[in-house]
Amino acid sequence: MRHRAFLLIVLALGAAHAEDLAVFLSRGKQARAGGGLLRILHFGDSHLAAPGTRRAYRQTFQSQFGDGGPGLSLPWAEAPGNGATSMSRGWRKALHPAGDTCLGLGARFMEARGAGEWARLEGAFSRLRLHFLRGPGAGSARILVDGRCLGEVSLRGGGPGLELFDRQVGAGRHRLEILTSQDGPVRLLGVSLEAASGVAYSPLAFNGAEAFWMGAPGELLLSQLQAEAPDLVILAFGTNEANGPRFDPTAYRRRLEAFLGRFRKAVPGALLLLLGPPDARLPQGLPGSLDQVIAAQQAVASRLGALFLDQREAMGGAGSIGSWQRSGMAARDGVHLTPQGYDRLADLMTGRLFDRMGAPMAARERPRPQEPPEVSEAPQGLFLFRTEDGRTIITDRASVVAGQRGKWIGRRPQ
Numbered sequence: 001m002r003h004r005a006f007l008l009i010v011l012a013l014g015a016a017h018a019e020d021l022a023v024f025l026s027r028g029k030q031a032r033a034g035g036g037l038l039r040i041l042h043f044g045d046s047h048l049a050a051p052g053t054r055r056a057y058r059q060t061f062q063s064q065f066g067d068g069g070p071g072l073s074l075p076w077a078e079a080p081g082n083g084a085t086s087m088s089r090g091w092r093k094a095l096h097p098a099g100d101t102c103l104g105l106g107a108r109f110m111e112a113r114g115a116g117e118w119a120r121l122e123g124a125f126s127r128l129r130l131h132f133l134r135g136p137g138a139g140s141a142r143i144l145v146d147g148r149c150l151g152e153v154s155l156r157g158g159g160p161g162l163e164l165f166d167r168q169v170g171a172g173r174h175r176l177e178i179l180t181s182q183d184g185p186v187r188l189l190g191v192s193l194e195a196a197s198g199v200a201y202s203p204l205a206f207n208g209a210e211a212f213w214m215g216a217p218g219e220l221l222l223s224q225l226q227a228e229a230p231d232l233v234i235l236a237f238g239t240n241e242a243n244g245p246r247f248d249p250t251a252y253r254r255r256l257e258a259f260l261g262r263f264r265k266a267v268p269g270a271l272l273l274l275l276g277p278p279d280a281r282l283p284q285g286l287p288g289s290l291d292q293v294i295a296a297q298q299a300v301a302s303r304l305g306a307l308f309l310d311q312r313e314a315m316g317g318a319g320s321i322g323s324w325q326r327s328g329m330a331a332r333d334g335v336h337l338t339p340q341g342y343d344r345l346a347d348l349m350t351g352r353l354f355d356r357m358g359a360p361m362a363a364r365e366r367p368r369p370q371e372p373p374e375v376s377e378a379p380q381g382l383f384l385f386r387t388e389d390g391r392t393i394i395t396d397r398a399s400v401v402a403g404q405r406g407k408w409i410g411r412r413p414q
Contacts, residue, residue, distance in 0.1 A: 020271045020307070021357045027231050028065040034197045037068050039228060041105070041202050043214070044236035047278060048205035052339035056346035056364070058201045063365040064354070066198030069125050072190050072228060073202065074108045076119055090117035090180075096206055096213065102133050102160050104189030105224050106204040107213060111187040115139070117180045125193035126171040130178070131224055132188060135159035139184030144177040145169050152181060162189075162223040171196060192228065202228075211237035211259050225266040233263055233270050236311075238277030238297065239335065242289040249292040257300045264304060272306035275349060279312040279321040281334035291318070307356065314348040 024038075031038040040061060047053060062068070076085045077093045087110075094100070096107040103109055110119070130143065130153075138155035143165055153165050176193075180186045194200045214221055225233075241252060263272055276294045294312060301308035315324060324330035329341030337345060347364075354361040 020305075024231055024271045025357045025359055028199070031068065031197050031199060032065045034066075036197055037194055038065055038199045038232075039068075039071070039194075039202070039230045040199060040232045040234065041072070041204060041225075041228060041230040042234040042236065043105075043209075043211075044203070044205040044234075044275075045209040045240055046205070046207040046336065047239065047342065048203055048236050049207055049209075050336070050339070050342045052342040053346055054203040054205075056343045057203065057350065059364045060346065060350040060361070061199045061201050063362045064199075067195065068198030068200040069127075069195040070123060070193045071200040071202035072105065072129075072192040072204070074104060074106060074110060074188070074190055075121050075123075077108050077110055078106075084123060085119075085121045087119040088112075088117045090114055091119060096209075102135075102187065102189075102220060104131060105202075105221065105228070106190065107206050107209070109133070109187050109189050111185055112180050113139070113183070113185050115180050115183050117186075119178045119188070120175060121191075122173065122175050123193055124171075124173045124195070125169070126196050127168050127192075127194045128166075128176060129192040129194075129227065130165040130188065131190040131192075131227065132163040132165065132186070133159070133220075134161045134163040135185075137184050139180055139186045140182040141186050142179045142181050143167075144179065145174050147175070147177075154182075155186060156184065160220060162220055162227065164227050166227075189224065205236075208240055209237065210240045211235060212255055214259065214262070222262065222266040225263070230267055230270050232273065233267060234273045234275060235260070235263070236275040236277075238290075238293040239280060239282070242277065242280075242293040243282040243285045243335075244289075245284050245286065247286050247289045247292070249289075249296060252293065253296040253300060256296055257304065260300055260304050260306060272301075272304075273353070274301045274306055274308045276308065276310040276312055278337065278345060279315050279318060279324075281321060283333075283335075307353075309349055309352050309356075311345060311349060314352065315345065 027036070028038050030036050042048060042057060076087050076091070077095070090112045091110050092112070093110045094108065096103065128145070132141070132153055132155055134155045134157050136156070136159065138157075140152055140154045140156070142152045143150045150167050151165065153163060155163050178188065192200070192202070241247065260272065274297050276297050277290060280290065282290065290312070294310060298308050312318065312320070315321070321330050321334055324337065324341055325332070325334070328338060329344055330337050351361060
């Protein structure tokens with residue numbers, strides 16, 4: 001009887017996965033056809049914080065379902081000095097400060113305390129959502145797009161809680177400005193910029209992150225999740241948890257179940273995907289801790305109806321980090337990957353996701369690299385390899401570029 005009951009549970013969860021995947025795919029096809037927006041929130045640690053990972057996932061999802069805009073981020077804190085953002089000196093930026101639970105979904109915020117401070121950005125979007133922190137004694141801010149005031153947000157009130165500013169502004173390239181208009185703290189938790197249709201992919205990660213930083217008491221993070229209304233939530237944690245010298249698998253599984261339950265409560269209509277940690281040699285981890293993290297994630301995902309994909313298995317299983325190092329796709333620390341490695345792993349995982357949906361995956365639309373100079377031969381004894389992202393590697397050994405995509409310019413070493 002127990003075996004039969006277990007089988008029925010497994011079959012029911014499999015059906016739930018199939019239904020959730022079918023709904024997600026249907027929404028994606030509608031977005032591709034111009035019939036709405038598909039939102040993806042992707043949470044993670046340093047593996048996701050690596051630019052190559054975020055770029056690969058964004059390119060894959062948008063190649064499949066269309067470009068739905070930049071998504072949710074805090075552009076002034078995440079891309080300083082890129083020419084598209086600027087801010088006055090009165091703003092303070094913070095990433096996951098100890099003891100502060102009033103954070104954005106990316107564990108960041110920026111805050112000004114006096115009137116007259118400004119923050120500007122330029123970009124292409126047709127809808128904007130600004131996540132502010134409401135609380136006692138807070139200030140206020142005016143929101144302008146292309147010089148026109150769309151409204152003023154007063155943040156003073158009970159709390160702490162979420163104050164959301166949500167507006168449609170029409171398609172095109174716009175200039176957004178946030179201008180503090182009353183003394184008192186104005187804390188900005190995130191900015192979501194979207195097009196009318198396609199995929200808005202939002203990677204939210206920082207180095208050293210563990211899943212449980214989002215388990216703090218209070219409803220602020222839940223309110224932000226609900227405001228973003230994602231169609232897919234990807235949770236990619238586990239390396240830092242497994243690397244702890246006091247890792248307790250029983251406590252980890254219990255906390256993970258509560259953590260995943262919070263997402264189920266906040267966004268019941270979203271497809272939840274857990275990505276197991278990549279293979280690694282953990283310098284502080286107990287023997288077998290990575291195995292125990294992956295086993296716990298599989299069990300909790302099955303219990304709560306989430307989808308689980310195993311990054312370590314996709315790399316080749318336990319110990320595969322060594323072969324990735326030898327091929328130039330993993331770093332010397334035995335934990336992190338190289339940009340080419342993260343690019344490859346993202347391809348593997350999105351491929352598995354679309355396989356589970358039973359949908360062919362469109363080829364990634366990578367930015368076209370600049371044309372290399374006309375070179376017929378490299379200097380004597382050296383050879384040139386041009387990568388797909390536009391870099392030129394000069395080497396005397398073909399093994400140096402193993403695992404990278406590109407082409408040899410002129411001759412290839414024997």
